[in-house]
Amino acid sequence: MTSNAKITGFIPYIMALVIPSLSATAFAKVKVVTTIPDLAWVAAEVGGDHVETKALLRGNENAHFVDAVPEFTRLTADADVVCIAGLDLEVGYMPAVLTRSGNAKIQPGGAGYCEAGKSVQVLEKLTTAVDRSMGDVHPAGNPHFYLSPKALADGAKEIAAALTRVDPAHTIDYRKGLAAFAVKMDALDKEIVNLLKPLKSLQDKAGGKPLLIEYHREFSYFLNEYGLTSFGSIEEKPGVPPSAGRLGEIAAAAKAADVRIALAADYYPKKTLERFRELSGIELVVVPTMIQPSGSYKTYADLQRHIANSLVTAVTTRSVKI
Amino acid sequence: MTYMILLLRHFLVLCPLLALALLCAAVSAQADDGSGLKTSVALDLVGSFNSTKQSTANDRFDVREAEFLLYGPIDHLFDGMLNVAAHNEGGVSLFEVHEAYIGSSKLIPRSRFRLGQFFLGIGRLNRFHRHDWPFISAPKEHLEFFGFEAAIDTGVEYSYLTPLPFFLELTAGVTNGWAYGHVHDAGQRPRAPTHYGRATTYVDLPANGGAQTSLNYLSRTSAQGDAMTLVGADLTAKWREAGVLNFLLQTEAWQRTIKPLIGSSERSFGVYVFPQFAIAEQTQLGLLVDYFTVLTLKNIVGSPIANAENRLVPTLTYRTSEFVTLRLAYDWSIAKQANLADRKNQVIQMQATVNLGAHPSHDF
Structure with a gap:
């Protein structure tokens, strides 16, 4: 060959x-x-x-x-x-x-x-x-x-x-x-705007004063999008767990300002959040901040609805399960 | 006179440190020039104090290491790293280059390599700088087989990530091997250079956990003809939740064989296990359990001599952030050898490590 x-x-x-x-x-x-x-x-x-x-x-x-x-x-x-x-x-x-x-x-x-x-x-x-x-x-x-x-x-x-x-x-x-x-x-x-109407109108009635406080400033875009304002964060400095003193101070300040909801992502320390609730009497709303493909909120719409519904439920019934 | 010598010693160390600090400041000021060069400084302060009269602690709090790190892209293909450190060795402060290499992960698909002087990429502790370890001082087998911090040498190291449905990375390296460990002389031309390999795999574990396991091999034949072989395995498992390391398990087991040109071989074995739990968000409690033995220790008539060194080090770690770590440890050890009295040692140790400036992201 x-x-x-x-x-x-x-x-x-x-x-x-x-x-x-x-x-x-x-x-x-x-x-x-x-x-x-x-x-x-x-x-x-x-x-x-x-x-x-x-x-x-x-x-x-x-x-x-x-x-x-x-x-x-x-x-x-x-x-x-x-x-x-x-x-x-x-x-x-x-x-x-x-x-x-x-x-x-x-x-x-x-x-x-x-x-x-x-x-x-x-x-x-x-x-x-x-x-x-x-x-x-x-x-x-x-x-x-x-x-x-x-x-x-x-x-x-x-x-x-x-x-x-x-x-x-x-x-x-x-x-x-x-x-x-x-x-x-x-x-x-538009759907979430409608869902959040009760909270928004309550905020408007309060003269635009914030009704919620965040643990960490990660809901800024969500709140900004739907016209809601934040009292600030439980953390004194981002990424630094609040000290006992800070918890006491911010709990007193939030209570005095008639804040109704403490909003936190589901991965933050539950003990710290519970302590804040004890000190302030403010309801906790603990929600996921990302889609969880193997969890309960598999789509982005589900997640948005869940956050909105949790907030509205908290101000209307003052009882949201963690 | 003693004070004069001490002053001179400190001056000799401080001069290059100050020069480098100024260099770092200058580099830092230039960091926004688009080159991407980053600078960082790590300080490792350690104190060890007697808890008994038999203790070998030196009863002082010292700068164990001050490390300066410059790293960044060199061009579109290569990255570079320079790590110089002043460290305390037996009471003497030494200033030296620890790592200086170029590397790339852009030239060969699924591959990365580095060329220069570096900590050899084997085992667990040997790949990390001491201030990044989860405990204060090296386990006995690490000290014996690699040195007080790491085996450093100049050569080339190549890693390949296999295209498999699970993680398997293979690493091979060859370095000069004129000297081995962490030594300060040029050494002699070896009969076989230092060469090593590492196979690493990883599995996800439930509840946001993961475990990395490796098998390691290293060998070198010195100028005198002593052939050293190290084989070992390491495992690191972590469970992290919301930035808190809830549980860490780190362990390594190594066996060293030295075959001299003439005479019988020496085999040693060592293993350490370090479990660590988070007891609060910023506080962890760990226990270093260390065991070391010379397997081939014999008496004058050739009968084996039972021997072992055991060490227990409960360690409390507090981190204000990822940049500051404070540790307190109680170091208890006992060395036993047949027909000899036990040697016990108890030391209280403390450590503070800080990272200033940029800090490269960590491996698992």
Whole structure:
């Protein structure tokens, strides 16, 4: 057999290997990995059938304090797009996860890297010099934008842009997906406005004085979205657990200001919250702040409704179970 | 005269420290130039005090280590890191480069490597700086097999993340091996350089937990022909809730074999276990249990001699934030050897570690 004949003899085998892999590439879904489950849900809404999504967090963690677990590295190593909330929310673990993944395209600056917070109108952005004596402050602003449907719709623009960069063949579909998502968030926004009407009208009757206090300022976007105001936070400094003295002071101040609800995420220490309730007599509303794919609030709409209903129930019946 | 020597000693240490502090300040001031260079300083203050007359504690509170770290991207492909430290070794302060390397995770898919001087990427404690450990001082086997902080050398290390449906990372490294551990001389050309490997896997555990396990191997043959082999396993399991580390279990077991060119081999074995519970949001209580033995210890007629060193160190840790850690520990140990009197040691230890400036995100 001549050398040419030998080469041509291999062609069917090579074709058999290459064609399936080419077709697999052509129909392969874009693998999107996000930090918080809400962003994975957004990516699925925007990307539709072209994407498969996975969130690193389960939705019951404090997204500020998570370890760079090796499983995160494995998932990001296979990803086409990695999308984080940004605004320093994941600064404690994502840089290590991304570096260890050995995946060049999802490193900051790569086509598959996306920070949803970049498109959001950021609240509480600091204009003064920041240092650690101020606690765990975020100089770029409050990163908990995902609790507002409209802010989340803004963040979705970054996800759509990343999908377009890595999969330009479906640009039109991603644009359509983004537009449909904005409409969906607008409708949800209106629904939650209606749900919160009793609380809003109570606040209006009180001359706009705040009826609630937060444990940590992570509901700012939610409250801002629905015209509600906050008395402040139980924490004296962000990320620093309140001392006994602080608890006493803030409980007395909130009680004196006729605050009705203490709003906290479900991952904060229950003992501290209970102590605040004992000292102030103010009702606690403890809610998840992220979608929990394996928990009770699997969709973003469910989560928004749950938070709104919990608040309204607290001011109308003054009894909400933790 | 003694005071003059002490002053001179402190001056010799403080000069480079001050120079570096000024450099850090200058670098920090330049940090917003778009280069992405970050600076950080870690201070590790440790005191050990007698609790009995037999104690070996030095009865003083000292700066065990002052560490300066500069790191950041070099260009679109490479990152760099420089870590210099002044540390107290046997009462003498030494100022030296601990790590200086370049690395990349962007050149080869699913891979990262580093080239330069670094803490060898094996085991658990050896990969972390001492101020990031969950207890104050090294277990006996770590001290014997790696040094008081870590085995440091210059070479290349490569890690590959396997494309499997579970986490499995393979690491291999080769370094000069002229010296081994943490020594301050150039050493001699070895017959076989230091080479090592590590296979790491990870499993999620219920209730926001996770466990990482590794198998490790290291070998080197010195200039004199002493072939050293280390094999070991490590496990770290964590349960974290809302930023609070509710439970930590960290353990390593190592066996070292030294085969000299002439004579019989020496084998030693050591294991430590460190469980730690959160007793409050910022406070943790742990217990270091340490065991070490020379397996091949023999008397003059060649009969084995039973020997063991046991250590128990209950440790209380308080963190005001991730940047400040305060510790208090009671260090109890006993060394037993057949036909010899037991050697007991009891020490009260305290530690304060602080991190100033940027702090790189942690591994699991």
